[in-house]
Amino acid sequence: MIHNTANDAPAENEVAYMLRNTEEVSFHFAVDDREAVQGLPLDRNAWAAGDGTGPGNMQGIHIEICYSLSGGERFARSEANAAELCARLLKQYGWGLGKITKHQDYNGKYCPHRTLDLGWERFLQLVRDKYDKLEEDDMTKAEVEKIIADYLAGLGKKNASGWAEPAIADCKARGIMVGDGDGNFWPQSFVTRQELAQVAAKLAGLTDQDR
Numbered sequence: 273m274i275h276n277t278a279n280d281a282p283a284e285n286e287v288a289y290m291l292r293n294t295e296e297v298s299f300h301f302a303v304d305d306r307e308a309v310q311g312l313p314l315d316r317n318a319w320a321a322g323d324g325t326g327p328g329n330m331q332g333i334h335i336e337i338c339y340s341l342s343g344g345e346r347f348a349r350s351e352a353n354a355a356e357l358c359a360r361l362l363k364q365y366g367w368g369l370g371k372i373t374k375h376q377d378y379n380g381k382y383c384p385h386r387t388l389d390l391g392w393e394r395f396l397q398l399v400r401d402k403y404d405k406l407e408e409d410d411m412t413k414a415e416v417e418k419i420i421a422d423y424l425a426g427l428g429k430k431n432a433s434g435w436a437e438p439a440i441a442d443c444k445a446r447g448i449m450v451g452d453g454d455g456n457f458w459p460q461s462f463v464t465r466q467e468l469a470q471v472a473a474k475l476a477g478l479t480d481q482d483r
């Protein structure tokens with residue numbers, strides 16, 4: 273649930289003020305142009321919606337956007353940071369953008385006043401943009417597979433350790449393990465069970481010949 277502080281104090285001061293007074297006025301985060309400051313744990317309710325024991329106070333995560341009294345560039349940056357925080361919380365809880373509400377929805381108070389003046393849909397779009405950006409930052413399955421494939425290919429290109437070279441030469445000469453057919457032995461690559469079975473069958477054949 274979005275609020276504006278209707279004040280010109282930074283987030284740190286808003287939270288410090290909330291923590292030292294005993295009034296039933298509280299919120300979870302205050303966000304300014306530099307940071308988001310948390311004042312309450314998210315499993316505690318805040319008193320911010322003016323709806324008594326209604327869903328606003330009981331269930332809302334309340335975010336106060338700072339510097340709304342005078343507005344300007346400082347407020348614009350605070351709003352952008354609040355949008356980022358909203359996007360991250362939605363993502364963290366697996367919620368859609370439909371979970372974002374404003375104080376006004378609960379008791380009619382014209383809050384967040386400056387965000388509403390500038391356009392509520394515009395703010396929702398800010399959150400949507402940040403949310404989409406977070407989605408892009410997540411790796412896809414294909415990207416993870418590419419990282420693994422690149423790692424395995426990198427292993428294959430590593431040279432044999434000196435101590436292993438005579439054994440590799442011996443295996444190649446006897447045709448027990450010959451590599452990929454293009455002369456690449458891939459000495460540091462992993463062996464699969466099917467490749468091991470081939471080697472085992474060849475060894476068994478050679479042993480039979482010796483009898």
Ligand SMILES: [Zn+2]
Pocket residue numbers: 274275276320375383384
């Ligand atoms: Zn409010």
